[in-house]
Amino acid sequence: MKKLVNFLSLFILLSTGSLLAQQTAKNGSTPAKIVGVAKDSNSGEPIPYATAALYTSGSDTNIAGGVADGDGKFFITGMEPGTYDLKVSFLGYETLTVKGIEVVSKTGDVNIGDVSLVDEGFALEEVTVQGQRELIEERVDRTIYKAENDKTTAGGDGTDVLRRVPMLSVDLDGNVSMRGSSNITVLIDNRPSAIAASSITNALKQIPADEIKAVEVITSPSAKYDAEGTSGVINIVTKKNNLQGMSANIRTGTGLRGSDFGLNASARKGKFGFTLGGFGRAGYNINGSYNNSQIITNEDNSLSKTLQSADTKSNNLFGRYNFGVDYEIDKYNFITGAVNFGIRNRTNSENNLLVQNFRDDILTNTQFRETDVKDNSNSVDVSLNYTKTFEKKGKEIALLTLYSRNNGENSNINTILSDDMSSVDYKLKNDNPNKNEEFTVQLDFVDPLGKDGQSILEYGAKNILRKAYSDFAYFRAEGANGEYIENPDPDLSNDFSYDQNVTAGYVSYTTTLFKNYTIKPGIRYEYTTINANFGKETSPVEIPAYGTFVPSLNLSRKLANGNMIKASYNRRISRPSLRYLNPNLDRSNLNQWTQGNPELDPELTDNFELGYSTFFKSTMISFSGFFRNTTGSIQPVRTPQDDDIIFTTYDNIGHERAYGTNIFTNISINNKFSLNGSVDAYYAFLDNGLSDPNYAASNDGFVISGRLFGNYSLPNDWQIQAFTFARGRQVQLQGSSGGFYMYGMGINKQFDEKRGTIGFGADNFLTKEFKMKNEIVTPTIVQNSTNIMRNMNFKINFSYRIGKLSMDQKPRRKKSINNDDLKGGSEGGQGAEMMQNK
CATH class of the missing domain: 2.60.40.10 (Immunoglobulins)
Incomplete structure (x- = not known):
C-alpha cells in the first residue's frame, strides 16, 4: 500500500x-x-x-x-x-x-x-524486509487481500481465508456472500473451474489455505468480464512462480476435526516451466443436531404441525491435483497449458430422527427415521492458451481455450423404522447421476493508445457451449434387505438435458483525464440460446433465446496525500444455474421437498457504488457505499402440500433493493504489531410482487457484520495472529437466517533459514457449539429451525521447502478464461447443486 x-x-x-x-x-x-x-x-x-x-x-x-x-x-x-x-x-x-x-x-x-x-512476487531468502507487510491493497476496481501474510489460516482451506476478506461473509456451512448477496462468481487464477462450478462451498474446501497468495474482491467488473455476479467477482490467486531451478514443498496438518496433506513441485529450465502438485483434505468428527418446527394452515383453517429433531454427522474427503506447463516460443509469443483434476466425496447422516405430526395440537402420528445423503463428484479442467505481445509496450493478443467436465453422483436414502425402532418398515432411495460439459473459446485484444500509452482499448469475443444432463429416479424397498423397485410415478423418474450457447462481444476503454482522473467505460452484448428436453416427453421445454446489453462505467480521482475517490455503475445478468433448473425432486427430508424450474428466466441487476480511501501516517481507512436493484429476481416459492409437507420451487417473481456501506481500516502500530478490521452494513428490501394474499411476501431490515484481525511478530522468528468474525441476523424474503460468530488464534515458528514452519492453531476454543436459528413466515406456513454445529478445533501444522529457485527472467503475464455468467449456488445443497455450471 x-x-x-x-x-x-x-x-x-x-x-x-x-x-x-x-x-x-x-x-x-x-x-x-x-x-x-x-x-x-x-x-x-x-x-x-x-x-x-x-x-x-x-x-x-x-x-x-x-x-x-x-x-x-x-x-x-x-x-x-x-x-x-x-x-x-x-x-x-x-x-x-x-x-x-x-x-x-x-x-x-x-x-x-x-x-x-526486488520483484515483490519472489521474496528471496537473502532479502530481509523490515516491518509488517500490509494485508490489504486498494485499487481502482478491486480490493486485494494478501492471504500469504496471514498465518492463522495455516492448515485450513479456502473457506478459512475468505472469512478474513473485507466485504465477504462466510457462514458456518461455508456459503459465501458479498454485501449480503450470494450471487457471486468465484474464479481461480482468473479462470473458472469445474470444481467451483459444481459448488463454490465445496470448491473452497478443496483449496489449501497455504496455496492461496491473494484474494481479489472485484465489486464493479468491467465489460471484459462475463455479465454474471450481482455482487461482483472473487478471484482466488494461488502461489505460482516463473523462477529457474527446482523446488518442492511438503505440508501437512492434523486436528480434532480434520487433517490435510499436500505436496507441490516446480521446475524451470530455460524457456520451459512445469508445476505438479496434489492436495488432500479429510474432515471428520463434524457432529451436530437440529430441531425443526413447521405449522401449516390448511384450507379449512385447521393447523397441521410437524416437529423434527435429529443428531447429525458428516464426513468428507477432498482432493485436487494439477499439472501445468508454459513455454516461451520467443520474445513475443507464449503458450501455457494446464490440467486440473478434482474429487469430492461427502456423506451426511441424520440419526435418531424423530418426526411427530399434530392436527390442531392433537398428536396423530409418530415416526422414526434415518437419513443418509451421498454427494460425490469428480472434475477435470483442460486449458490451452496462446499470448502474443508486441514491441509496443502493453499491446497484446490472447487466444484462450478451456474444456471442463464434472461428473456427479448424488443419492439419498430415507429409512423408515418401526414404532419401537427395532426393525425397518421400508426404504426410499433417490438416485441423481449428472454430468456437465463446457467448451469455451475466447479472443482478447489489448491496445495502448496515445504517445505515452495512458489510454487503453480492450475488445474481444467469446463463445461458451454448455451441455448438462440429469438422470433422476426414485426406488422403494420393503424391509431392511428388500430389493429396490423403481417408482413408476413419472414426476419422480425422468432424465433432463439442458444445452446452452452464449455468444458475447465487448469493448472497454480506459484513459486518464487532467492527470488525476481516470475513466473506464465499457459495453458488452451477450446472446443466449437454450435447448431443454425431458427424455420421457416428446415436446421440448420452450425457452426463448434472448440478448442482453451490459454497460459499465468506472471513475476515479486521485486526491492529495494519496487519497482516492471512485464511483462505478454496472449492469449484471444472472442466468439460472441448474441448481435452480434441475427438475429432480429432492425429498431427502420427507417433510420438505425441493424441485427446480426449467423455465426460469435470467435476472438483471443494476449496481451503483461510491468509494473513498484515505491515508495518514501508518493507517489506511476505506469507505464505500452502494445501491443494488434487482428485477426478475429468482426466489423460492413455498406452498403447503398434503398437510405436513412444505414444497419449494423457484420463480422470477422477486424484486430486491439493498443500500449499504463498508468501512475498512488497516493500522500498523509499529513494525511488529498491526491491526485491521471492517464493518459491513446494509438495509435490504425484498418483495415477490404477488397480489394473492396466500403467496404474497415482503421483508426488510438491516444486516450487520464485522471482523477484526491482529498480527504480532515475536523475536526469533515467532509470530502470533488472532482473528474473529461475527454476522448478525440476515433478512430473507420469507423470514430470516440467524446470526453467528467465530474466532481463531495461531502461533508459528520458522526454522532452518525459513525453509520450514511449524505451528499450532485453535478455532472456537472457548465455545462448545454454535446455534443458528432460521425462520420462514408466509400466510400459510410458519417454520422455525435450529441448527447446532460443534466446531471447536485444535490443529498442528507443518511445512518444509526443499530446493531453491533463483530468478532468471521476468515472469510472463498469463491469460486465462473467465466464465462468469450463471446465478451460482454458494449455498450448500444436494443433488441439484451438482448440476451447476460456470
Missing part, C-alpha cells in the same frame, strides 16, 4: 518540484539534485517510470519526488542541505529505502548510483 500512496502523491510532488527547478533556473544557478538509476536486482535491466520520494531522515515528512524516465534514470530537486531518506518503488517490486543521503550544498549533484529493486 505504501507503493500506491507514493505513486499517487508524486503527481502533486512532481509539479511542485518542477516549479522550484524553473525558479532557480531564472536566478541563474543550478539547484542541488539527487540522481540515480532504478534497476531490476536480478536482470540488471532499468525500470522505466519508477517513482522516487524523498523524506526527512527518520520521519514521514515528504519533501519532494520524481519519476524515472524510460531508462530508469531519476532526479529530485527542491530540498535544502540536510540528511534524507529516499524511497524508490514501482508496481510489482518491493519498495527500497536508501537511508542517510547527505546534501551538503544548495547546488551540485548527489549521485547515489544504481538502486536495485
